[in-house]
Amino acid sequence: MVEKISLKDLAYSSIVKIVPSNEEKEIKAKVAWRWLLLVKSLFSLINDKEAVSDRTSDINETYRLFGQCGLFPVKNFNSLVKVTSSNKFKAEIKNIGYEHTQTKENALYNLELLIDYIKELILSYREEHQHYIVIDGLDDILTSREIQYTVITALINEVRDLNHLFSSNSLSIKIIVLCRTDIFERLNDPNKNKIKQDNSLTFDWYQEGLEDQTDCGLIKIANRRTNIVFSDVDDMFSTFFPPKYNNKDVRSSLLDMTRHTPRDFLQLLKKIQNNCQQEKVSIKNIDSGIKEYSCYYFLSEINDELVGYIPSKYIECLFQFLSSYHKQELDYVDLKRDFSEYEISQCGKDLDEILKTLYECSAIGNEYKYSNNGGMRITFKYRNRTSTFNPKHKIILHKGLWKALNLNY
Numbered sequence: 001m002v003e004k005i006s007l008k009d010l011a012y013s014s015i016v017k018i019v020p021s022n023e024e025k026e027i028k029a030k031v032a033w034r035w036l037l038l039v040k041s042l043f044s045l046i047n048d049k050e051a052v053s054d055r056t057s058d059i060n061e062t063y064r065l066f067g068q069c070g071l072f073p074v075k076n077f078n079s080l081v082k083v084t085s086s087n088k089f090k091a092e093i094k095n096i097g098y099e100h101t102q103t104k105e106n107a108l109y110n111l112e113l114l115i116d117y118i119k120e121l122i123l124s125y126r127e128e129h130q131h132y133i134v135i136d137g138l139d140d141i142l143t144s145r146e147i148q149y150t151v152i153t154a155l156i157n158e159v160r161d162l163n164h165l166f167s168s169n170s171l172s173i174k175i176i177v178l179c180r181t182d183i184f185e186r187l188n189d190p191n192k193n194k195i196k197q198d199n200s201l202t203f204d205w206y207q208e209g210l211e212d213q214t215d216c217g218l219i220k221i222a223n224r225r226t227n228i229v230f231s232d233v234d235d236m237f238s239t240f241f242p243p244k245y246n247n248k249d250v251r252s253s254l255l256d257m258t259r260h261t262p263r264d265f266l267q268l269l270k271k272i273q274n275n276c277q278q279e280k281v282s283i284k285n286i287d288s289g290i291k292e293y294s295c296y297y298f299l300s301e302i303n304d305e306l307v308g309y310i311p312s313k314y315i316e317c318l319f320q321f322l323s324s325y326h327k328q329e330l331d332y333v334d335l336k337r338d339f340s341e342y343e344i345s346q347c348g349k350d351l352d353e354i355l356k357t358l359y360e361c362s363a364i365g366n367e368y369k370y371s372n373n374g375g376m377r378i379t380f381k382y383r384n385r386t387s388t389f390n391p392k393h394k395i396i397l398h399k400g401l402w403k404a405l406n407l408n409y
C-alpha cells in the first residue's frame with residue numbers, strides 16, 4: 001500500500017505551533033512531526049482491513065474520538081496541523097486519562113503522552129501488507145527563512161527514528177521523504193552525513209566521468225514512457241528523432257539543455273512534442289521546442305530556485321544584467337566592472353554571492369584547463385555536487401537559458 005503526501009501548501013511555521021510551549025523550535029518541530037507521522041501511520045493501518053491488532057477495542061475508541069475532533073480521516077498534513085493547533089482541539093482517551101488542552105504549561109507533556117499511546121496502538125498491529133508513506137513537495141514554497149530548514153531537518157530525523165522503531169518491531173511501515181540533494185545539503189544537522197550514508201538513496205542522473213551520456217537513466221526513462229504508448233518502440237530517439245542536432249548525437253544535444261533531472265528532460269521532450277504535427281520530429285520542431293522550453297520552463301525553474309536567496313523583485317533584473325552581454329560565456333572582470341550600473345546591484349547581495357547562488361542552481365558553470373595539452377573541462381553543480389564556483393575560471397551560462405536570454409550562438 002503506497003500513499004503520497006505533498007507538503008506543497010504546508011506553512012512550515014505552523015508545525016511548531018502544534019506545541020505552544022517555551023521549548024526550542026527544534027524540539028517542538030520534532031515532537032510535532034512525531035505526532036503527525038504516527039497519526040498518519042495509525043490511520044493507514046486502520047484502513048488496511050487485513051491488518052490485525054490485539055487492541056481492537058482501544059483502536060475503535062481512538063478512531064471514534066479522532067473522528068469526532070476532526071483528525072480522522074487523514075486527508076493531508078495540513079488538516080492534521082489545523083486541528084491539532086486549534087484551541088478547540090480536545091481529545092479524551094480514557095485508557096490513559098489523557099486530555100489535550102493548548103496551554104504552554106502542559107502542551108508538550110500532554111502531546112507526548114498521546115504520542116506514546118498512539119505508538120502503542122501502532123506496535124500492537126501485525127499485518128502482511130507493506131505500507132509506504134511517501135512525503136514530497138518539500139521545495140515548493142521554500143525560501144531562505146530558517147524555520148523551514150529547521151522543520152525539514154526535524155522531519156528527516158523523525159522519519160529516520162520512526163522507521164527504525166517500525167523495523168525493530170517487525171512492523172511493515174516505511175516512511176520515505178523525497179528531498180532534493182541541494183536542499184538536503186543546506187540543512188544544519190550534525191547527523192546529516194550519517195543520515196545520508198545510512199538512511200538514504202541518492203539519485204544521481206548525471207554519470208560523472210562518462211563522456212557518452214546517451215544511454216543514461218534519463219534516456220531509459222523516456223524510452224520506458226514511450227513504450228507504454230508504443231509497445232513496439234524500444235528506442236524513441238532512433239525511431240522518431242533525427243540522428244543529430246547541432247552536429248551532435250540528438251540525445252546528447254537534448255540532455256545538454258537540462259540539469260540532468262527527469263523533470264527537466266521530460267519537460268523538454270513535452271515541449272518538442274507540442275511543436276510536432278507529424279510522427280517524425282524535425283530539426284525545426286526541436287528548435288521550436290527548445291525555445292518554448294527555455295522561455296517558459298527552464299528560466300522559470302531557475303527563477304524559483306533563486307527565491308529566498310535573491311529578493312524576488314530583483315531576479316528579473318539579474319537576468320537582464322546577464323543577458324546584456326549577449327554571450328554564452330561571461331568574464332568575471334567584465335561583470336565586476338559593470339555590476340554597479342545595473343539595478344541588481346541594489347538587491348543587498350554582492351556579485352560574488354549572486355554568482356555562487358547561480359552556480360548552486362546550475363544556472364552557470366565554469367570552464368577551465370585541466371591538462372598541459374590544452375584540454376578543457378566544463379563543470380556544473382548538477383555534474384559534481386562537491387564542486388564550487390571559481391571566479392577565476394570562465395563563466396558559462398547553462399544552455400537551457402540561451403534562447404530565453406536571446407544570446408548569440
